[in-house]
Amino acid sequence: MTKTAIVTGSTSGIGLGIARALAAGGANVMLNGLGESSDGEELRRSLVAETGAEIALCAADLSRVDEIERLVADTRLRFGQVDIIVNNAGVQTVAPIEDFPVERYDLIIALNMSAAWHLIRLTFAEMKARGWGRIVNVASAHALVASPFKSAYVMSKHAVNGLTKTVALEGAEFGVTANAICPGYVMTPLVEKQVPETAKARGLTEEQVIRDVLLAAQPTRQFVGVDQIGALAVFLCSDAAAQITGTAIPIDGGWTAH
Numbered sequence: 134m135t136k137t138a139i140v141t142g143s144t145s146g147i148g149l150g151i152a153r154a155l156a157a158g159g160a161n162v163m164l165n166g167l168g169e170s171s172d173g174e175e176l177r178r179s180l181v182a183e184t185g186a187e188i189a190l191c192a193a194d195l196s197r198v199d200e201i202e203r204l205v206a207d208t209r210l211r212f213g214q215v216d217i218i219v220n221n222a223g224v225q226t227v228a229p230i231e232d233f234p235v236e237r238y239d240l241i242i243a244l245n246m247s248a249a250w251h252l253i254r255l256t257f258a259e260m261k262a263r264g265w266g267r268i269v270n271v272a273s274a275h276a277l278v279a280s281p282f283k284s285a286y287v288m289s290k291h292a293v294n295g296l297t298k299t300v301a302l303e304g305a306e307f308g309v310t311a312n313a314i315c316p317g318y319v320m321t322p323l324v325e326k327q328v329p330e331t332a333k334a335r336g337l338t339e340e341q342v343i344r345d346v347l348l349a350a351q352p353t354r355q356f357v358g359v360d361q362i363g364a365l366a367v368f369l370c371s372d373a374a375a376q377i378t379g380t381a382i383p384i385d386g387g388w389t390a391h
């Protein structure tokens with residue numbers, strides 16, 4: 134039977150790469166992104182044309198619990214059930230902790246961390262009842278190691294790993310796996326935005342940030358591709374990955390091997 138996946142933050146970057154890969158693999162996909170209207174609808178149509186999958190869009194703001202509930206309700210209404218969730222929506226702010234804007238801290242914790250907990254809370258029982266489910270949390274290399282000036286982000290991503298392990302244990306006897314994907318740097322709008330912020334925080338030029346901060350972290354000296362992360366997510370959602378659970382899998386060009 135066709136599986137249904139919710140991929141949060143899938144109108145851009147990594148989430149879009151995962152949504153595209155799951156749809157190409159035959160899953161129904163509920164897209165989600167903040168504030169998209171006509172652009173989101175255009176994207177949805179182009180993914181349908183490209184993959185032939187059933188694809189819907191819900192522009193819920195996942196920093197709010199009532200909106201997370203709406204995302205789940207809309208998915209059930211459209212597709213009947215939820216088999217796969219990919220907690221991917223996330224934001225970043227780069228600033229020294231003493232200057233860190235408190236409203237950005239609150240947003241990072243709500244979106245990167247709490248939204249994942251709520252979406253799992255709202256869909257776990259039905260996955261357990263059917264004896265099959267896949268939870269893929271897009272964490273980060275920053276779930277395993279830290280960098281300066283990213284206190285809220287590093288905190289939120291380490292927490293996602295703890296959540297992943299706990300949920301893996303709770304789902305283990307019910308055919309429900311939970312794993313975290315830990316990407317290194319991927320050139321998406323999230324990273325493009327932090328180049329000038331990091332330049333300011335570290336007193337560097339933007340070129341120096343890309344060469345000496347971002348790619349310096351990755352021994353391959355290359356950015357990770359969204360298609361590579363999509364392929365890993367599809368594998369984790371396959372039956373071949375049924376015994377992989379509770380893991381944090383780096384896809385980071387060797388960064389966390391240091």
Ligand code: NAD
Pocket residue numbers: 141142143144145146147148165166167168193194195196221222223224244245271272273274315316317318319320321322323324
């Ligand atoms: P992106 O900025 O390209 O995309 C973010 C997505 O989240 C968009 O679809 C946006 O609409 C959505 N979003 C933002 N705020 C939202 C909200 N309040 N409610 C619902 N959706 C919202 O970012 P990306 O680089 O693709 O990052 C995706 C995930 O991957 C994040 O969790 C990020 O921390 C993680 N990550 C990114 C990198 C990287 O180098 N780009 C590395 C490691 C981990």
